[in-house]
Amino acid sequence: MIWLERLLAISAKEARQLARDRVTFGMIIGVPVLQMLLFGYAINFDVRDVDAAMLDQSRTSLSRQLVGDLQATQVLRVVREAGSERELRELMQRGNARVGIVIAPDLERRLFEGNRPAVQLLVDGSQPALEKIAQGLGSMPLLKRAGTSATGVRRFEIRTEYNPARRTAVQIVPALIGTILTMTMVIFTSGASVRERERGNLELLITTPVTRGQLLAGKLLPYVIIGLIQTTLILGVGRVLFGVPMAGSFVDLYLGALVFIAASLSLGLFISTIALTQFQAFQMAFVTMLPSILLSGFMFPFEGMPAFAQAIAQVLPLTHCNEIIRGITLRGATLADMHVPLLKLVIFLVLMFSLAVTRFRKRLD
Template structure:
């Protein structure tokens, strides 16, 4: 082996990487952003979960009990309800993750040692279930006594939509979004680049297609593939893992289609920027990692710092998780989850418009 020849090739590769601005930025920017973003975002302790309280007792003791639970930092009261049924409706719409129901005879139940307070949790999220265990250890006497080592018998925890607390129930619907994000962004991110590398761009330039027609034509086949993937995952999830489907199947497919189109539009935008398929793969990974880690799929969304939540709100995966869990596991409709629908539609419009404006039917 001739070390001089080897060293010459090494220098050539280093100069090539240095001239490639996208690769250079990926080398420096990705580690810094990932460290800062995920270092702050990844938090296994549930904090600041959205909650609502229905205090039908309205006594000083009941208010003190609610304050004791809030003081743990696990929940943050976002709304007040009049009845427990209103709490259930909020859970179904995804407005809250935890509901605190205080019965009218709270003081009597507390004095008799009976269950005096009910904690309703959204069982579609395993993190929320873990938070309920922490809440259940809160003493209700209004004193500063030490927290018991086990759940208090005076706090009743009810897990809605997943009473068996099976992790597959919350994971499998989210996997639909993870798989669609990975495949759809990757396919279209390499679409325009592949045409250039294979020499097919000359044929596309010669066609009478305008930019928008070409972009739509690139998206439609992959949209059909995405729906096929959705069907396969749904069938396997229901058959092998016994995942319930409480909502409309049509709404599930509409939610999946919204995510598919959003990811395809993002992939097309990446494709107009990347100079090679390798760069397209790098950019896809840059989008895919946040979609897994800060969308709420793996770690509690409410416990992330506000800046990280702002970034997560831009990701299509974040809104799809709210849609698919709400429809499949809580029986909600698309109309009840309209903020997430509007977010996906808006994201698609912005990404598709930008991709069309950036694309030029020319070789340079």
Template sequence: MNFRRLFAVMLKEMRQMRRDRITLAMIVGIPVMQLVLFGYAINLNLRGLSAGIADQAGTAGARALVMDMVATGVIAPTQTVNTPQELMASLRRGEISVGVVIPPDFERRRIDGREAVQVLVDGSDTVVQSAAVQLAQMPLDNSVALANATGAREVTARQIAVVSFYNPERRSAVNIVPGLIGVILTMTMVLFTGVSIVRERERGNMELLIATPVSRSELMIGKVLPYVGIGLVQTTLVLLLGLWLFKVPVRGSVLDVYVAALLLIVANLTLGLMISTKAQSQFQAMQMSFFVFLPSILLSGFMFPFAGMPRVIQWLAEVLPLTHFLRLIRGVMLRGAGLPELWPDVAALIAFTAVMMTLAISRFRKRLD
């Protein structure tokens, strides 16, 4: 072995790496991103779950009980309603994760030692369900003191009942399988179109496209449409396997499931086109796609609960298409909600698609340089 030639090859590779900004960004960016995401953004100890309160008693004891629950930090009231039916509607739309129902005869139930409060939980997320169970086990100091002052018996954990909806068996597959649709579509769709433009350059087909009368818009849209069918086939495959192997229910409309999948497919394809107009090679396109996969999987709520993330990270996650799709697909499949009830996430995916397609078309030029 000639060490001089070996050193020359090594030096050439290092110089080439130095010129490749994408590779340099991967070398520094991946460890930094993982450290920040796992150390700062990921939190399994849930706090501040969005909650709705239906206080039908309106007594001092009921208000003290709500204050005790809020003081635990597990819930953060975002809605005040009059009936349990309104809480159930908010749970179905995904506006809240927990609902607290205090009946009109709360004081009598408490004195008699009967079930006095119901905590309604969106059990489609097993982590949220486990966090809400803490409310039934907490010491209600203020309520106990108030009860003792009136000569009543103490409030015990048995008087607070936690009722889980949408996944009473607490099966992880019920929560994971709908999310897998989004993860698979994100990984495949972004990568497919991410390499599409640079592949034309590397194979020498760009010269042919330049000579044709095809406009930029026609080329971009034409690149997207074939993969839409592939994405719908993947959606069907995951749905059938989820139903057959894991008995995952589809409580809402199957049409809504496919419309939600279609919105994510188009959003990811346009994101891939945007990456393709920036990358100089297929390898660079794959590297840039990886920068999308990692935060999408970690921050969207697929692997880790969204409610446990810091507020700043939640704002960042709202930019990701997978975040909105998970709310849609779990709302339709597990809670039986309709897409009109989940319109904010539908609008977010449409807006994301429009922005990415506009940027991709504006950045693409029918020339070789």
């Protein structure tokens, strides 16, 4: 029992210090809310009102109808009309238009024969995500109305499951739980432990009978609770502002988040056994953060990465966290369904914590 009491004494002390550190305490609430608003509103793949320039070489009622249909999708907005192909290219080069619509002079014949494209969409490839939009437009059956046959027929019917309205926020917000926790957890723990060493508190602590396990686990505990508070905050804001659904059970979600939080904290503790100053700890935390955010499938599909990047992603806890949380919140999966990524997280946690304990010496040399 003394064992547990020592651990809890460390936790209570840590929590008390945290509550008195107003800046850090503010970050616990402020960082998740700010990030949510930033990511939730700024990252948006459902593009609307892309500026388009049009070169109508046909100038028929059919061509006007066609442009009308394109604009009706609200994806494009024709802002300029070009007189020549050269003018169209200039408009795109200057960035006045992101998409160019070229309508062939013999539009009606091409539509009728159906073996040559009647309309060409020029897409600004320097902008991410735009090309996908154009591809979506290309497969639109927009020419059905023109009374023609073959071109308008769709071969596949596509239905987006779990996110029928195809809203980006629905994909992004659940993944933000892990991303925001990565940012705060790793930095908080590594910083707090290194600060204790910098101030000389550790020299005193390690001459007492407290064990390494008690010391590290005791430090971890209050941050676990903070992590769960942040999770709640993100879920709440996601629900209220972005209408993100919750298909699975909260118990499963919190259990999954708990394992991820502990894994991130262990990584922070491990960093604190290497870093000598708070500044170093912050830099090291940052080095683990960036690949986590880029490679975890938070924004870019995991499947599109080269093999070595996928291998790195497998080592990062955020990858598995995103998998679990998206599964539970959006697809209504249970934790049992998610046992593979969960197991990987548990392995990471056990390994990282053991590594931190082994590297942590109750000595100064």
